[in-house]
Amino acid sequence: MRKVNNKSDRLFEESKKYMPGGVNSPVRAFYAVHRNPVFIDSAKGSKIYDVDGNEYLDYVCSWGPGILGHARVEVIEAVQKACEKGLTFGAPTENEYILAELVQGLMPSMEMLRLVNSGTEAVMSAIRAARGYTGRDKIIKFRGCYHGHSDGLLVKAGSGALTQSVPDSLGVPKDYTKNTLVAEYNDLQSVERLFEECDGEIAAIIAEPVAANMGVVLPKEGFLKGLRQIADKYGSLLIFDEVITGFRLAPGGAQEYFGVTPDITALGKIIGGGMPMAAYGGKREIMEMVAPLGGVYQAGTLSGNPVAAAAGIATLRILKEQPDIYAKIGEQTKKLADTAKKCMGDKVRVNQIESLMSIFFCEGEVVDYESAAASDTEQYAKYFNYMFEQGIYLAPSQFEAMFISFAHSDEDIERTCKAMERF
C-alpha cells in the first residue's frame, strides 16, 4: 500500500509560498494530472523514493539525463573525487578538455564545441553562432518542438500565423520573435515555402531530429535528409537540437542514427550525467566565430564546471565503452510499446524509437503538433494516476516523453506491462 503523502503535501504547501507554483520548472507541479507532486528524497537505479517513504519505478529519469539509471556508482565517485578538489575556479581545467574530446569523438560533426550550463543556453548560443556566421537574422523552427525558454524560441504559432510569429509567453516582446518562422514537423513543403518567401534571410533551420516535447514524434522517412538538402540549397545552416536525442538514440545521437549531418548541434541532459552541463558545437569555421576567436559573444561563469564535467565524462565513457547498452534499453522499451499496443489497442497510438516512447490517447497517427494535440489529455491523466498508485512514475503530461534507462530490469519492465494490462 502506498503511504499517504503527508510530508510531500506539507512541503508543497510551504514551497508555494516561496516559488511560483511551488516548483522550479512548471511541469513538476503536476497540473496536467490533477494531483500534488511528490517530493523526492533519493533515487537509485530505476527507482525513486519520496519523502514519505514510497518507492516508484521511474520513467522520467530527470527528463533524460538518467540513461544509466540513478546514482550510478562510477558517476557518483567521479563527482565526489572532483568535489574534493574544489567546485569551480573560473579558469580552464583538464576535465573540460577531456569532456570536449569525448563528445567530439562520439559526434564528429562537432569539430569544435563550447560547454555551457543548460540546453536553453546551448540552443540560444547555437542560433547566435548561426546568425553571426551567415549574417542573416531569421530562423525556422517547427511547431511543437521545444528548444528551451529563451525569448526568440518561445513560439509555436497557430495555423495561419506561419510567417508572423506570435510569442507563446507573456513578457516576450513581439520584436524578439519576428525573426522566428514556424514550419510544420514532417512537412518539407512548409519549410520550402518559408524559404521561397524569405530567400536570403534565413540563417538556419533548427529541429529536434526526433521531436520529444510534444510527446515523441518520429521524423518521417526522408524528412531530416530533406531539411539538409533545403538548407544547402538556400545557403542556410541546419541545427540539430540533440538535447534529448544526443547519446540516447545512439552514442553519436540522432545524426549517427539517421545518417544526417547538421552544421551545428546542441546538447544537454545526458552530457551532464545528472549535473548542469550542456554544449553547442559544429563546423570549425562556424565555431571559430565565437569569442575570443571571433565576434560572436558568449560566456559563462560556471561554464564547463569541473564537477559537472566529471559526471559527464563518467557517463559518456560508460556509453562509449558499452555500446550494447543501446540494444538492451531499446529492446526493453519495445516490450513496453508492444504491450501498450496490445492491451490498449485502437484507443491509443504508440510512438517509440530506441529508449524514447509516448502513448498518445488518440486514434489517428501522431506525426506533428496538430495530431499530437488531438490527444485526450484527461484519459492520459487517468492513466498517469492509475500507474502512479501502482508505484510507477510516468511523465505528468501527455506531451512529454517516457524515458527508459539501462537500470530498468526485466522485472521492472514486466511489472510495468502488467500494470498497463490492468489499466
Ligand SMILES: *Cc1c(COP(=O)(O)O)cnc(C)c1O
Ligand atoms: C530540455 C530541452 C531543452 C532545454 O534544456 P534545459 O536544460 O531544460 O534548458 C532544449 N531542447 C530540447 C530538445 C529539450 O528537450
